[in-house]
Amino acid sequence: MKLHGTSRINEQGHLEIGGCDAVELIRTFGSPLYVMDEALIRHRMRQFMEAFESTNLPFQVAYASKAFSTLAMCRIVDEEGLHLDVVSDGELFTALKAGFPPERIYFHGNNKTPDEIQMALHAGVRLFVVDNFVELSLLEHLAGQAGTIARILLRTTPGVEAHTHNYIQTGQEDSKFGFDLASGQVQEAVRQAMASPNLRLEGYHCHIGSQIFEVEGFRLAVQKMANLVSECRESFGFTPSILNMGGGFGIRYREEDTPLPVSRYVDAIAEAVRSTFPQHVPEIWVEPGRSITGEAGTTLYTVGTIKEIPGVRKYVSVDGGMNDNPRPALYQAEYEALLANRALEEPEETVSIAGKLCESGDMLIWDISLPKVKTGDVLAVTCTGAYNYSMANNYNRVRRPAVVFVRDGMADVVVERETLEDLTRNDRIPERMKKEHVQG
Numbered sequence: 001m002k003l004h005g006t007s008r009i010n011e012q013g014h015l016e017i018g019g020c021d022a023v024e025l026i027r028t029f030g031s032p033l034y035v036m037d038e039a040l041i042r043h044r045m046r047q048f049m050e051a052f053e054s055t056n057l058p059f060q061v062a063y064a065s066k067a068f069s070t071l072a073m074c075r076i077v078d079e080e081g082l083h084l085d086v087v088s089d090g091e092l093f094t095a096l097k098a099g100f101p102p103e104r105i106y107f108h109g110n111n112k113t114p115d116e117i118q119m120a121l122h123a124g125v126r127l128f129v130v131d132n133f134v135e136l137s138l139l140e141h142l143a144g145q146a147g148t149i150a151r152i153l154l155r156t157t158p159g160v161e162a163h164t165h166n167y168i169q170t171g172q173e174d175s176k177f178g179f180d181l182a183s184g185q186v187q188e189a190v191r192q193a194m195a196s197p198n199l200r201l202e203g204y205h206c207h208i209g210s211q212i213f214e215v216e217g218f219r220l221a222v223q224k225m226a227n228l229v230s231e232c233r234e235s236f237g238f239t240p241s242i243l244n245m246g247g248g249f250g251i252r253y254r255e256e257d258t259p260l261p262v263s264r265y266v267d268a269i270a271e272a273v274r275s276t277f278p279q280h281v282p283e284i285w286v287e288p289g290r291s292i293t294g295e296a297g298t299t300l301y302t303v304g305t306i307k308e309i310p311g312v313r314k315y316v317s318v319d320g321g322m323n324d325n326p327r328p329a330l331y332q333a334e335y336e337a338l339l340a341n342r343a344l345e346e347p348e349e350t351v352s353i354a355g356k357l358c359e360s361g362d363m364l365i366w367d368i369s370l371p372k373v374k375t376g377d378v379l380a381v382t383c384t385g386a387y388n389y390s391m392a393n394n395y396n397r398v399r400r401p402a403v404v405f406v407r408d409g410m411a412d413v414v415v416e417r418e419t420l421e422d423l424t425r426n427d428r429i430p431e432r433m434k435k436e437h438v439q440g
């Protein structure tokens with residue numbers, strides 16, 4: 001299987017990430033544990049920046065917070081000079097609390113609430129990616145009330161179907177996101193935005209999906225955007241200064257996955273822009289999430305119970321599951337894993353890795369070859385850096401694991417493990433239910 005970034009097998013036959021022994025990590029910080037390879041996160045960011053620099057086109061790379069957002073992550077994004085895409089007050093709050101400059105943050109989302117818009121206006125974010133007509137007039141109203149001009153991009157739905165799982169396709173016509181291109185909604189939105197004294201339209205956005213392994217969809221989307229640009233230039237005299245092509249660049253979850261190098265995606269977009277925008281080349285923005293953090297994450301679990309059904313299957317249960325990684329249950333996502341404490345041993349049996357939640361669908365991996373698994377082994381599931389911690393939940397009142405950043409032999413907790421007290425922190429017992437002997 002593929003080990004990413006600084007991951008390697010050390011002299012003890014243990015998995016090591018960022019110079020830290022995984023078995024030691026779990027001993028020190030408890031189990032399960034999300035481990036993030038900081039050097040790999042930074043490397044991926046630099047790959048995007050360098051790929052764009054070598055195109056000689058004006059560009060901006062933002063990190064999509066939704067993939068993995070914590071205070072420490074925002075610091076890294078800031079240090080590496082990227083911008084930040086947020087989609088909620090929570091992601092915005094996290095960024096601001098981390099000291100991330102608001103002028104490098106922009107706000108996405110198909111149902112931004114008035115409170116969220118006001119918070120973002122007040123914070124002074126760089127711009128809003130407006131998703132629909134209701135938001136357009138709400139933002140116009142709230143910007144007017146605040147005595148400011150909100151800068152915007154219009155999110156378009158270009159009608160490009162990315163080759164990926166249905167639930168993570170976003171650019172097809174039948175989508176909850178964005179102004180529809182085919183039916184003329186975008187053109188109408190341009191007209192309305194240009195007529196508003198409280199809005200300043202700067203360009204267009206589109207995002208065709210996630211975990212994409214080819215460049216054709218991006219090329220096609222650029223072509224559609226170019227057509228839109230010339231149409232709206234003729235109709236309204238509007239020339240965009242920004243073209244945001246979204247994220248969606250794939251990663252290698254499994255040995256057989258075939259994502260392209262970052263530079264291939266970037267070059268394809270740049271080439272398509274060059275050939276379709278002969279004059280007035282806009283600034284090209286992208287907003288990768290998964291391709292920045294996905295391969296940098298490893299989740300360490302401890303093996304608990306093992307159940308063998310003769311002639312059917314062997315279930316190996318770990319101390320986490322769909323609460324820390326809902327992706328297999330949601331998208332049939334497939335992962336690879338190894339025994340972190342016996343990483344050099346040959347595979348001996350085929351087992352299936354179950355979570356500890358009360359759902360039959362709480363399976364992390366079906367049919368994986370491993371050395372003979374024993375209770376107490378440390379199982380490392382790789383490529384869990386995106387949409388794992390950020391999608392984690394407390395189903396069955398299971399606590400969310402800690403997150404540790406590792407680098408050059410140092411390990412720092414960036415998110416503490418939830419405590420049992422955390423689980424009831426916001427609970428209240430109404431007066432009428434209180435009994436003398438009930439605590440709290």
Ligand SMILES: Cc1ncc(COP(=O)(O)O)c(C=O)c1O
Nearest residue numbers: 064207210211247248288289290
């Ligand atoms: C609008 C938008 N931008 C960026 C992203 C990040 O995508 P990815 O993590 O695939 O790069 C998403 C999620 O798919 C998205 O919906």
Ligand SMILES: N[C@@H](CCCC[NH3+])C(=O)O
Nearest residue numbers: 168170210327331386387
């Ligand atoms: N949450 C999805 C990707 C994000 C889709 C956002 N538009 C995943 O885990 O693959």
